[in-house]
Amino acid sequence: MVKKKGLLLVVSGPSGAGKGTICKELLKDNNQIKLSVSATTRSPRAGEVEGVNYYFIGKDKFTDMIGKGEFLEYAQIYDNFYGTPKAAIIESLENGQNVLLEIEMQGAKQIKEVYPEGVFIFVLPPSLEELKNRIVGRGTETKEEIDKRFSCAFEEINQIVNYDYFIVNEDVEKSAKEIEGIISSEKNKVSRYKNNIIAKFKEEL
């Protein structure tokens, strides 16, 4: 058999496109995929569990990790840092485990720079109108914020050219199935495994 490394699946796209719901659906009854857990310097909220929702670490430790290049990406939002620790992900990938990372577009861009062999998936809303409805439906944003998001959305969609795949999120189950198809096909890609294949058959000569 050809030995296969795990895939780093980076799921991103405009806010309101439904990345989170798709990822939750994808992880349901699926032991082929491990969700990446972020680190943060903010305090845990009620019900949040260390190592499940986040790794909660101190600011000194966080900046120390930044200095050592131990994040795939990180960002500062107001007073807090958020980041994706590299070590656990690399270990899982080496063990053949796929890792899922749901992340906003700026973070995805950083990851592509340091790990271009990741599989970059862009989640699209069925339409801009539908995107607006979803953001309004959440009821967590002011009218101004909603208008701002909406006017950014088309610009954001143009960034799709930096991604490998797109998912038009009309139906969550269908979208998750499509990502499963992507995972399956990436494991059959010649560009990923050609050296392993040729080496394997060479052994037999």
Place this chain on the structure above:
Amino acid sequence: MVKKKGLLLVVSGPSGAGKGTICKELLKDNNQIKLSVSATTRSPRAGEVEGVNYYFIGKDKFTDMIGKGEFLEYAQIYDNFYGTPKAAIIESLENGQNVLLEIEMQGAKQIKEVYPEGVFIFVLPPSLEELKNRIVGRGTETKEEIDKRFSCAFEEINQIVNYDYFIVNEDVEKSAKEIEGIISSEKNKVSRYKNNIIAKFKEEL
């Protein structure tokens, strides 16, 4: 919705790897994929049906079609010509229908030159030993022919670098499933549909 053209799936690989069996499995209960029918100048054998096994055409007609560039690929084997007519395939693809083409490696190479947007899939045997067993098992070739095929097989496998995907054919059903994953994921490829996507959302602005 983003309008999607059909895919031309070109399945090739060394003789004995099991392309034919995989394609048969893939077409079973599948109306998403249409099998391409070749044209030939040889006479129909008992039981062969026009338009199913081959399009049986005269030598004059065949050379006329070559002159007009009406084949995706063609080859002369002894006194007979064999070729893949272009028109029907292009029409199916435009209508969103996927077309499956099972073909030897020389033909696949010709097709890649004229239709690089095809999806090129290389079927591998689990091992060279297994490849040999399968060719011996067929009982249609002499010992000399078998040895010749076997000594060519590694060279043939090196040509995998010209293909998009590989399938290690250990189990026919699993192999067909993997091709279904490839088909699904190719329909989600940004490089294939980015202009359609951006145009679709631009309309809404």
